[in-house]
Amino acid sequence: MALIYLGVFGSIIAFRPYTWLLRVTTAAKVSTYAYVNPVVAVLLGFLVRGEPLAPGTIAAMAVIITGVAFITRGRRSVPVDPD
Numbered sequence: 001m002a003l004i005y006l007g008v009f010g011s012i013i014a015f016r017p018y019t020w021l022l023r024v025t026t027a028a029k030v031s032t033y034a035y036v037n038p039v040v041a042v043l044l045g046f047l048v049r050g051e052p053l054a055p056g057t058i059a060a061m062a063v064i065i066t067g068v069a070f071i072t073r074g075r076r077s078v079p080v081d082p083d
Contacts, residue, residue, distance in 0.1 A: 032068045039064055 021030045039061045045051040 029072050032071055035064050035068055 018030070018033075042051075042053070042057060042061065046053045
């Protein structure tokens with residue numbers, strides 16, 4: 001059942017929003033899902049299953065969210081002349 005769930009929700013259903021995002025925003029912003037997913041998984045484990053949340057884990061999640069915020073809110077840099 002878990003394999004079927006991952007096949008349906010992880011592949012088929014999630015692929016459509018992912019491709020839509022690639023059309024409407026930059027690849028750098030779309031790729032931030034890979035950083036946010038583990039944070040969501042840890043928080044769900046804490047909230048749903050009562051898994052422990054260590055101070056180091058909280059600090060790591062803060063660093064990840066800060067980095068994603070910099071990526072999503074950052075300005076485009078001016079191209080540097082290679083000469």
